[in-house]
Amino acid sequence: xxxxxxxxxxxxxxxxxxALFAAGLSLxxxxxxxVNIAHGDLIILAAYLGLSTTVMLGVHPFVALLIVMPVMAxxxxxxxxxxxxxxxxxxxxxxxxxxxxxxxxxxxxxxxxYTADPRKxxxxxxxxxxxxxxxxxxxxxxxxxxxxxxxxxxxxQFVFYRTALGRGFRAVSDNQDIAQLMGLNKAHVFGVAMALxxxxxxxxxxxxxxxxxxxxxxxxxxxxxxxxxxxxxxxxNLWGTLAGGVILGVAQTIGAKIDPGFQILxxxxxxxxxxxxxxxxxxxxxxx
Amino acid sequence: MSGPTVSRSTRASRxxxxxxxVGLIVLIAAxxxxxxxxxxxxxxxxxxxxxxxxxxxxxGYAGLVSVGQQAYVGFGGYMLFALSIFGGLxxxxxxxxxxxxxxxxxxxxxxxxxxxxxxxxxxxxxxxAEVFRLSFAQIQPLGGGSGTSLPVAIVKxxxxxxxxxxxxxxxxxxxxxxxxxxxxxxxxxxxxxxxxTAIRDSEVAASGLGIDIWRTKLEVYVVTSAFTAIIGGxxxxxxxxxxxxxxxxxxxxxxxxxxxxxxxxxGTLEGPIxxxxxxxxxxxxxxxxxxxxxxxxxxxxxVVMLKAxxxxxxxxxxxxxxxxxxxxxxxxxxxx
Numbered sequence: 069x070x071x072x073x074x075x076x077x078x079x080x081x082x083x084x085x086x087a088l089f090a091a092g093l094s095l096x097x098x099x100x101x102x103v104n105i106a107h108g109d110l111i112i113l114a115a116y117l118g119l120s121t122t123v124m125l126g127v128h129p130f131v132a133l134l135i136v137m138p139v140m141a142x143x144x145x146x147x148x149x150x151x152x153x154x155x156x157x158x159x160x161x162x163x164x165x166x167x168x169x170x171x172x173x174x175x176x177x178x179x180x181x182y183t184a185d186p187r188k189x190x191x192x193x194x195x196x197x198x199x200x201x202x203x204x205x206x207x208x209x210x211x212x213x214x215x216x217x218x219x220x221x222x223x224x225q226f227v228f229y230r231t232a233l234g235r236g237f238r239a240v241s242d243n244q245d246i247a248q249l250m251g252l253n254k255a256h257v258f259g260v261a262m263a264l265x266x267x268x269x270x271x272x273x274x275x276x277x278x279x280x281x282x283x284x285x286x287x288x289x290x291x292x293x294x295x296x297x298x299x300x301x302x303x304x305n306l307w308g309t310l311a312g313g314v315i316l317g318v319a320q321t322i323g324a325k326i327d328p329g330f331q332i333l334x335x336x337x338x339x340x341x342x343x344x345x346x347x348x349x350x351x352x353x354x355x356x
Numbered sequence: 357m358s359g360p361t362v363s364r365s366t367r368a369s370r371x372x373x374x375x376x377x378v379g380l381i382v383l384i385a386a387x388x389x390x391x392x393x394x395x396x397x398x399x400x401x402x403x404x405x406x407x408x409x410x411x412x413x414x415x416g417y418a419g420l421v422s423v424g425q426q427a428y429v430g431f432g433g434y435m436l437f438a439l440s441i442f443g444g445l446x447x448x449x450x451x452x453x454x455x456x457x458x459x460x461x462x463x464x465x466x467x468x469x470x471x472x473x474x475x476x477x478x479x480x481x482x483x484x485a486e487v488f489r490l491s492f493a494q495i496q497p498l499g500g501g502s503g504t505s506l507p508v509a510i511v512k513x514x515x516x517x518x519x520x521x522x523x524x525x526x527x528x529x530x531x532x533x534x535x536x537x538x539x540x541x542x543x544x545x546x547x548x549x550x551x552x553t554a555i556r557d558s559e560v561a562a563s564g565l566g567i568d569i570w571r572t573k574l575e576v577y578v579v580t581s582a583f584t585a586i587i588g589g590x591x592x593x594x595x596x597x598x599x600x601x602x603x604x605x606x607x608x609x610x611x612x613x614x615x616x617x618x619x620x621x622x623g624t625l626e627g628p629i630x631x632x633x634x635x636x637x638x639x640x641x642x643x644x645x646x647x648x649x650x651x652x653x654x655x656x657x658x659v660v661m662l663k664a665x666x667x668x669x670x671x672x673x674x675x676x677x678x679x680x681x682x683x684x685x686x687x688x689x690x691x692x
Contacts, residue, residue, distance in 0.1 A: 103474075103475030103476065103478070103479065105423070105478075105479075151658070151662070154662055155661070155662070160421060160474040160475050160478075161415070161421055161618075161622070161661075162661050162662070162665060163475070164421055164423075164475055164478055165614060165618055165657060165658075165661045166657075166658050166661050166662065168423070168611060168614060168654075168657075169615075169654040169655065169657045169658040169661070170654070170658070171611075171654075172607070172611055172650055172651070172653065172654035173650075173651045173654040173655060173658075175650075176647040176648075176650045176651045176654075177647075177651060179647050180647045180648070180651075288482075288606060289486075291479070292479065292482060292483055292486060295476075295479045295483070296483065299472075299476065299480075329490075329493070329494055329501075330494075332486070332490055333487065333490040333491065333494075336483055336486060336487045336490070337487070339483060340468060340483075340484075340487070343468055343471060343472070343480070344468055347471040347472075
């Protein structure tokens with residue numbers, strides 16, 4: 069019994085990481101209806117940037133975030149204004165194809181720069197530290213990750229509903245042309261949204277790199293986990309995305325408990341079940 | 357005196373048909389004039405051409421932008437191995453049966469995936485392909501995660517000698533490509549094709565004209581899945597070895613195929629043909645550069661999508677009003 073509750077707790081904490089994968093996806097889909105196939109590869113890019121920063125400056129990965137986050141945000145803004153803004157429109161194929169192309173380019177650029185060897189970010193003592201919670205041992209890093217995920221989602225929620233920037237996001241999301249008429253520059257708003265999304269991606273990438281080893285090929289899998297968390301939680305609902313991440317994480321750790329080869333498959337099956345039973349996700353945003 | 361007439365064929369399309377027919381005869385005779393390496397390469401080209409045509413039918417006409425067709429490539433490959441090793445079937449029969457099974461399995465998959473719209477459908481199909489990959493990796497008799505090889509006894513059913521086997525494998529690939537091209541062409545010329553073209557141009561208008569969009573899309577999805585599985589079977593009949601990662605590779609069976617279609621020109625029959633030729637030309641030139649080649653390919657696809665979204669064939673068509681496969685109707689007056 070205690071073993072199973074242990075697996076569930078681990079799954080919940082893993083869900084925090086998945087929610088971080090998903091938050092950026094959810095944000096950019098909410099603001100500009102863009103689904104970014106390269107999202108997972110950008111997470112891995114952030115992990116590698118974190119690696120380079122820690123190695124070159126000899127700093128802790130958390131400190132490296134001070135550099136990785138603004139760099140990723142800058143990449144996001146330039147990418148959105150330089151390339152992705154041109155793909156937006158009624159046709160879904162251009163954004164899909166262009167981000168698919170980006171995905172292949174990032175993957176192979178990472179392969180060329182860092183080789184295919186798996187790497188890991190070393191966080192020192194925090195990597196192995198653990199707490200005993202009433203018989204269940206919990207790693208400190210997963211706990212911190214989950215805490216960061218909750219803070220990031222609360223922060224995004226605050227930006228979205230309590231700031232002028234968030235008002236801009238919601239305005240272009242509701243109607244791009246009218247927002248433009250009201251004096252918002254939608255190209256800039258989209259750029260800022262992507263910058264914010266990639267700042268979150270930077271956090272997700274560094275935390276991923278501290279938790280497990282990574283290599284240039286695993287981006288696609290991370291995109292899929294983030295996507296599943298978004299759909300399970302319900303489109304357009306950030307707290308729902310956290311719940312979706314948790315459900316996915318728990319499904320995976322329970323699956324792994326049954327059979328180690330079953331871990332990822334169990335997560336996918338949970339996703340398909342939700343899709344079959346509640347096609348709009350568990351907590352869809354109420355239509356206004 | 358006769359007034360304006362409506363016709364589909366043009367002089368260019370008639371010439372293209374004759375050249376295509378002569379070219380086909382030359383290609384059928386390839387085992388007698390081409391070397392072994394060339395034969396292999398040409399076989400691969402035919403199979404990629406088939407995948408591109410099928411993806412184009414789905415994405416370019418039915419609006420089903422899937423990034424998960426590797427599910428059916430891998431499924432078809434695994435069915436070849438499973439049915440010939442454990443069912444004792446002839447490899448060709450196993451491949452065809454694999455296509456039938458893929459059609460059956462694609463119906464519930466579609467029922468689930470069609471709940472997702474647009475780009476979410478795309479990623480949903482990718483999840484489905486991952487489910488296929490992880491499931492086949494669990495099947496120990498087929499080698500689990502590390503895969504298995506096709507036993508020599510089964511390979512020999514294609515021909516006792518190596519040269520005969522290679523020729524058979526080549527003709528199967530060529531036959532498949534011709535069959536796929538012909539099937540897509542005839543489908544597009546039929547009443548259903550008209551419905552599909554209407555859906556391509558405007559879903560709302562098509563639905564207003566009484567076209568059952570959901571059903572039409574389902575039919576396209578099932579048919580392309582079945583054919584994709586058959587092509588998958590042929591791909592792994594050439595490779596003679598299968599593993600989950602190779603069979604369900606998103607890069608090999610979907611990314612490249614999408615790039616081919618987009619670079620060539622989506623939503624046309626000529627596009628995938630031009631795209632395939634360009635793809636292999638680029639590959640032969642840049643093959644030594646490995647990762648650089650893939651980055652160039654990705655960049656070319658992005659530039660084409662941004663600058664010329666109708667692809668290379670779209671540019672040619674706009675410039676010269678050319679159509680090699682007579683699909684559209686043209687009104688002619690006596691003066692023409």
